[in-house]
Amino acid sequence: MKAVVLENQRSITYKDVPTPEPGPGHLRLKIKAVSICGSDIKRYVDGHRMYPLILGHENSGIIDRVGDGVSADYLGKHAAIIPLVPCFECEECKRGYYSACHSYSFIGSRQSGGYAEFVDLPERNVFILPDDLAFEHAALIEPSTVARHMLALGDFKSGQTAIVLGAGSIGLMLVQWLRILGAQQIIVTDILEDNLRIASKVGAQVALNPSQVDVAKEVQKLVGDGADLVLEATGVPQVLEQSLSLTRPRGKIVLAGNQPLDKSLPLTFIENMMRREISLIGCFMSYSAPFPGHEWTETLAALLNGSLDMDTLISHRFPLAKAPEVFEKIGAHEMAHQKIILNPEEVA
Numbered sequence: 022m023k024a025v026v027l028e029n030q031r032s033i034t035y036k037d038v039p040t041p042e043p044g045p046g047h048l049r050l051k052i053k054a055v056s057i058c059g060s061d062i063k064r065y066v067d068g069h070r071m072y073p074l075i076l077g078h079e080n081s082g083i084i085d086r087v088g089d090g091v092s093a094d095y096l097g098k099h100a101a102i103i104p105l106v107p108c109f110e111c112e113e114c115k116r117g118y119y120s121a122c123h124s125y126s127f128i129g130s131r132q133s134g135g136y137a138e139f140v141d142l143p144e145r146n147v148f149i150l151p152d153d154l155a156f157e158h159a160a161l162i163e164p165s166t167v168a169r170h171m172l173a174l175g176d177f178k179s180g181q182t183a184i185v186l187g188a189g190s191i192g193l194m195l196v197q198w199l200r201i202l203g204a205q206q207i208i209v210t211d212i213l214e215d216n217l218r219i220a221s222k223v224g225a226q227v228a229l230n231p232s233q234v235d236v237a238k239e240v241q242k243l244v245g246d247g248a249d250l251v252l253e254a255t256g257v258p259q260v261l262e263q264s265l266s267l268t269r270p271r272g273k274i275v276l277a278g279n280q281p282l283d284k285s286l287p288l289t290f291i292e293n294m295m296r297r298e299i300s301l302i303g304c305f306m307s308y309s310a311p312f313p314g315h316e317w318t319e320t321l322a323a324l325l326n327g328s329l330d331m332d333t334l335i336s337h338r339f340p341l342a343k344a345p346e347v348f349e350k351i352g353a354h355e356m357a358h359q360k361i362i363l364n365p366e367e368v369a
């Protein structure tokens with residue numbers, strides 16, 4: 022089969038690899054759509070833990086083969102990939118904290134992922150979908166679950182005010198979940214006008230560009246001492262530092278942006294956090310018990326009732342063969358984009 026393989030830092034190729042055969046307890050998904058995640062770009066630009074590796078964890082397709090012990094009823098069913106493969110045995114798995122599993126794998130970062138014609142998956146890693154759901158919408162289920170998980174961790178309640186820092190893919194999903202769950206005010210910030218325009222289209226009431234306005238001042242005009250919930254989805258240290266001044270006393274900040282590990286925060290940050298009694302909450306992936314969690318079932322329900330808008334989030338569509346070119350362009354900052362969908366069946 023054809024697949025896109027990360028060979029080394031900034032080296033990615035489209036080539037022939039062995040087609041996977043599902044073993045006992047496994048099944049195979051014929052991929053219909055895969056979306057590029059920012060974390061895939063990061064693995065390409067900064068390097069990754071292992072090579073060679075087929076990246077890709079935002080996928081949908083049709084189950085076309087089952088291994089021993091797996092019901093043939095799965096054949097022909099549409100599904101999305103649930104990329105986390107927890108052990109289901111360790112202390113954290115038993116608590117339902119699957120992303121803290123002592124020995125997890127992850128499809129598309131620790132084992133072969135979905136930039137390919139086929140993916141081999143354990144039975145528990147398929148999220149079965151109705152046949153009439155568009156494959157490209159289904160490929161965007163995973164990033165939506167991350168946003169939904171952030172709001173669960175921040176204990177978001179209808180009627181609260183929220184600020185989304187960064188209108189990339191997670192930020193745009195956050196804006197939508199805040200709208201769906203009944204936020205009283207949704208403020209979003211980003212330095213790219215295009216991202217802000219889309220954020221407004223999918224539900225943000227106020228869109229602020231920090232390169233043009235004083236965000237702290239604007240937020241003060243809108244919500245006084247700060248928002249109830251601030252969602253950090255940029256991974257930029259200065260943005261994280263500023264997040265405290267945007268949060269009301271006793272408010273919460275949920276962190277999902279991956280920060281550069283060679284930077285540090287001044288301890289005045291902790292001092293300010295203590296004085297305002299602000300909670301700082303980490304977020305990693307999108308899982309809760311029972312696996313994969315309400316984040317997944319709620320996303321599917323929102324897709325089916327039309328409240329989650331995936332179309333507006335998709336900026337580009339390419340055949341899978343174009344992936345190396347696309348990664349090169351994005352790695353060189355030559356391609357502004359929102360979600361990019363790759364199709365393994367289209368001919369380049």
Ligand SMILES: [Zn+2]
Pocket residue numbers: 058059060078079163164
């Ligand atoms: Zn992702």
Ligand SMILES: [Zn+2]
Pocket residue numbers: 107108109110111112113114115121122123124125
């Ligand atoms: Zn575990």
